[in-house]
């Protein structure tokens with residue numbers, strides 16, 4: 001299929017909306033759009049950050065997932081208590097692949113699950129006593145922890161437990177940060193509010209008593225890189241090669257000390273805008289530290305970002321940035337030479353969380369591929385503002401897409417690759433379409449930085465050009481009069 | 491009266507941000523723009539107007555209370 005015109009895209013949206021009842025149709029219509037690069041503001045053509053419709057299959061998570069899973073969870077030397085029933089924490093335990101160094105269970109706790117395991121009596125009589133006992137036990141068993149966060153699950157808010165009081169008392173008793181986080185799953189419309197709540201908790205409990213210190217000349221921090229498959233490590237080395245001094249990196253492979261270091265940097269480098277912009281804005285206001293967004297996917301965007309970062313520093317750093325870019329250029333050219341011929345012209349549809357639907361576009365384009373549809377689970381207007389410039393005109397945008405819509409779009413657009421999450425993976429693979437998980441990098445990675453791009457290119461090639469796809473039709477169905485071949489692809 | 495954050499964007503323009511309302515918009519005009527008196531009605535690029543009490547010219551970024559007009 002060649003690139004669609006605006007009329008075709010609009011017609012496709014109309015066709016897919018047809019099955020909904022009137023109200024649902026009117027609501028969903030606002031979340032689907034064909035991209036218009038000339039539009040000043042996304043809010044004119046797409047609505048986002050609204051409650052999902054009851055009855056449709058959404059792919060979103062909850063506020064607890066945004067706080068415990070995304071922002072707090074990767075801080076490795078703290079113990080994050082999933083306060084409430086056991087399931088929320090256990091079913092999401094260690095699923096996010098945010099790598100860290102340390103000895104798990106001794107000085108780092110990233111892949112462990114701590115929970116207060118609420119029972120009926122805790123719901124009836126309240127769980128505050130249990131929480132303080134749990135904190136005491138944690139202190140006795142894991143004395144090297146640098147702090148504790150209490151991540152509320154739904155029931156905590158419903159029964160009205162006072163986790164703030166318990167935390168305050170425990171913090172005074174043990175002389176460590178004990179942070180109550182009110183991220184009950186029912187708050188907000190998606191995990192996005194969880195990010196915001198988590199950021200506010202960091203502001204109030206981790207940075208409240210931190211004073212501004214005169215920063216070193218080249219001190220920077222990496223914020224909002226979750227080190228999926230080692231992403232932050234492959235980013236950090238580039239900054240260090242440039243001569244910058246990375247004094248903090250969080251929350252992927254992050255520590256309490258690094259968080260507290262942040263107010264003494266020259267510049268905050270923000271990768272995931274959606275989940276960490278709040279704290280960056282706060283530090284800009286309180287400490288006067290500027291922040292910039294950057295993008296380390298694919299050589300084009302990396303070079304752009306390195307130059308942008310360098311522009312905040314002196315000529316030496318600027319020259320170094322050019323050196324780094326020049327050094328990796330031949331390596332990147334080799335990667336592109338190897339894979340571009342195999343991937344050129346392939347079409348990709350993306351549906352990821354709050355950042356990657358726009359950030360990875362450049363990396364695909366470096367390989368000669370084209371992103372023909374993209375959408376976010378939990379983006380806000382400001383994310384779509386940033387997306388519309390990156391996407392081609394008249395390409396398809398879908399916000400909080402439903403299971404049904406995504407399947408229908410895929411059937412019509414017939415992309416060569418889909419990048420989304422685990423819940424979508426097997427549906428599309430069974431439809432015969434190559435798929436990569438773009439949350440967890442499909443157990444590969446890192447994808448950030450120059451080293452990451454080589455892995456990214458290899459993985460995309462592996463998915464698309466795997467010989468598996470030629471075996472989708474049973475041998476006896478091959479040939480001119482194959483009766484069931486159609487059904488397989490429908 | 492929402493709290494709004496005023497800051498300079500990377501391009502040097504004044505922007506107004508309301509986290510709760512999902513609004514991040516460039517400020518087109520500021521009613522008073524002298525060092526002693528700064529603020530008043532702020533007209534945004536999308537046409538909406540926010541009113542902040544006039545104050546001495548602030549150091550940006552700053553979070554202030556603003557009224558949507």
Ligand code: SF4
Nearest residue numbers: 062064088153154185
């Ligand atoms: S919605 Fe509530 S019960 Fe479900 S995972 Fe989130 S916090 Fe747990």
